[in-house]
Amino acid sequence: MRIGELARRTGVSERALRYYEEQGLLRPERRPSGYRVYGEADVAAVRRIRVLLAAGLNTAQINQVLPCVVVDDGLLVPDCPELVDELVKHRDRIGAAIEELAATQANLDTIIAGRRH
DNA sequence: CTTCTTACA
DNA sequence: TGTAAGTA
Numbered sequence: 001m002r003i004g005e006l007a008r009r010t011g012v013s014e015r016a017l018r019y020y021e022e023q024g025l026l027r028p029e030r031r032p033s034g035y036r037v038y039g040e041a042d043v044a045a046v047r048r049i050r051v052l053l054a055a056g057l058n059t060a061q062i063n064q065v066l067p068c069v070v071v072d073d074g075l076l077v078p079d080c081p082e083l084v085d086e087l088v089k090h091r092d093r094i095g096a097a098i099e100e101l102a103a104t105q106a107n108l109d110t111i112i113a114g115r116r117h
Numbered sequence: 118c119t120t121c122t123t124a125c126a
Numbered sequence: 127t128g129t130a131a132g133t134a
Binding site: 002004014018033034035036097 | 119122
């Protein structure tokens with residue numbers, strides 16, 4: 001199938017699909033016309049990419065994770081031990097970011113509480 | 118009509 | 127990311 005059909009079937013824009021390829025997430029074949037040709041497997045791949053993107057991973061991280069993940073009953077399951085390691089690190093980074101934002105919010109609260117009525 | 122690349126908001 | 131432009 002060509003990019004238009006993949007876009008319709010996944011709900012992902014053609015723009016994003018080309019971007020995923022640029023990031024090495026997808027490797028569609030090329031027809032002599034230059035048109036990209038995707039396989040049935042790419043439909044599933046795009047869905048996996050979306051799930052990982054929603055989990056906050058960037059394309060570089062997804063590149064490492066994608067080959068080590070499998071779909072089971074619509075649930076994404078880690079398949080390699082080193083992957084779980086990466087995910088835990090990512091989770092910790094998110095935790096750190098949350099703490100920093102909380103601190104920033106506390107500072108804002110202090111300023112707001114001090115306003116004149 | 119569909120896709121492609123490049124470039125800009 | 128969306129979109130416009132000029133093609134194939």
